[in-house]
Amino acid sequence: MKKIIVSLLVLAVCFALAAPILAEGQGEGGEVQYPKGALDFVAPSGAGGGWDLTIRTVAKVLKDTGLVKVPMPVRNNPGAGGAVHLASLQEKPKADNIITVYSPPLILTKLSGSTDLNYENVTPLANLIADYAVFVVKADSKYNSIMDVMNALKKDPKSVKIGGTSSAGSMDHIQFLIMAKAAGVKNLRQIDYVNFNDSGAAQVMGGHIDLFSTGLSEVRGLIESGDLKALAQTADHRVGEGVVAAIPTCMEAGIHETFVNWRGLFGPPEMPQYAVDFWVNTLNQMVKTEEWKQAKIKNGWDDYYMQGPEYLEFLKKVDQSYRGILDEIGMLAD
Template sequence: MGLRRKIWSSVMALSLVGAMTLTGCAPKAAETKAETAPAASGTETQAAAPAEEKVDYPKSALEFIAPGGAGGGWDLTIRTVAKVLQDTKLVDKPMPITNNSGGGGGVNLAYMQTQEGSEKLISVYSPPILLINLNGSSEYSYENTTPLARLITDYGAFVVPKDSKYKSIKDVMDALKADPKSVKIGGNSSAGSMDHIQFLIIAKAAGVTNLKEIDYISFQDGTATAQILGGHVDLLTTGLGDVQSLIESGDLIALAHTGAERVGEGMLAEIPTCKEQGIDATFENWRGLFGAPNMPQYAVDFWQETLAKMVETEEWKAERAKHGWADAYMNQADFTNFLKETNENYKEILSEIGLLAVQ
């Protein structure tokens, strides 16, 4: 009977403590515990569990995407990133490159929406990620991605066939002033996107009026280089890195680039700027990396750390020099702010030439 009394006493004591807790009359120690307990639901054992362990990332092959055709600026940039990451052993998983071209980058931007939350998808973009939204070509913009880092700045280049009658960018602008239909301009981007806009900015600064009347022919299938070589357009507006090999081979002549000063090595360094030729304007073709919408934070953190290391490597610096790319690294926070500010600047440019669709 003594043992039964002890058990009964213990049960009653526990019941009394439970009742006091439910009615708010628990002892002070219980109140303190309740006040400091984690807000998350779960058992007492779960609440006291240690912080989540670091995620093993990347665990398998990644999906690197160039939103344009093979051989273009986006393609070259992301292939260079993958090569340097591999050569420096900063990433030890496969990084196959996919070319998802179309719509001036819009096709890939739409595809990225179907991969929301992906930890694997990494795509390169440049000004068109803003411009195709502002000009109404795409309903998506940088806000529908996860910006990771800005890496480099390339510049616009204006090139002509080696037998062209135009010997300087001033010759082209003089012809356009006399007749805005006299020069056929080709580019790989859609009308109102980067190749088109960079030329119009320079033309406006050169004093060309009636910008809307200039014949700009878009070759979104990536054939603009073939078109200029075949004599189907008079001038190609493109990225400097996109036509570097054809400039060095002598098949195309670069009349000017849009940087504030000369860039690169060898023949690239011989290309004059627009400013040198009396046109007071520049255009930066920045390029950065973007993840899928709502990329997991552990993946974002990994790329923040890894890309910051990559841009400091000798391998990356050598690639920049080879392609005439200026160092323009920005971390995620700075890059996101840059995108917001640049988006507003592009709005003003497009509005001024009557191509703004998004208010």
């Protein structure tokens, strides 16, 4: 009897050793069960900005459409134009649960010397939208058109104080200078620019700055309420609907230039391929849904979808473009 028991134990051990060892998160078929547990959606800015709105909208659409069934809480990790969060991502290489949103500052902050990190230090997943810059003033401002501002700057580059929520040399600053240069304003370096962490709209309404350079979706509600007056936006066409659609383009004012604020999703560096594949597939499905279409209309976003090698090539091209702009105004870091 003892021999039989010993034999059975030996067979059990042999079967256990012969069975495949499943990696954490894998099913019995060897496939990775992903996503597993709550995801960590991060806006690398304060609440209420364009990054915050974008990633919260993505989370809502993914939940409402059932494309992702695990919790997707959104948190804010602001600082240094997104560089604080970018640095924190370097401490979590190969993580599969962190999804974050970035736009031009991902490239501009390195070019201007604020950080040594850029798009090469994260995992690009997909670009989703094109938002555009808008230049707003308080409701009773003496400036009624973007050319009123540009003409004032031509006479005296110190006469108009510009503000934004990104640092000097980053997006809100650069998008205005691009338009000013195209309008014929000289001495761009002399234009006063003040950055605020997340209160630019309050600063312009309070008269502390004359013009707020920001993303169109970020001040849509204040434009609709009449608290802010929009002078121009930087697309090559009218966007959105209602009051937003009434905002003229800079091109209509005779400024032959545009600025696209692209926004996309990224994972940590060295994100596992199974997670990358999941998000490429899932986001490709999301952008085709009616819920996403309505979100774009509501926020005045244009479709600007790309992924994979196409997205990486796009990032390389805009890096070179921004490099030229910063060099021209003397803000390119050595």
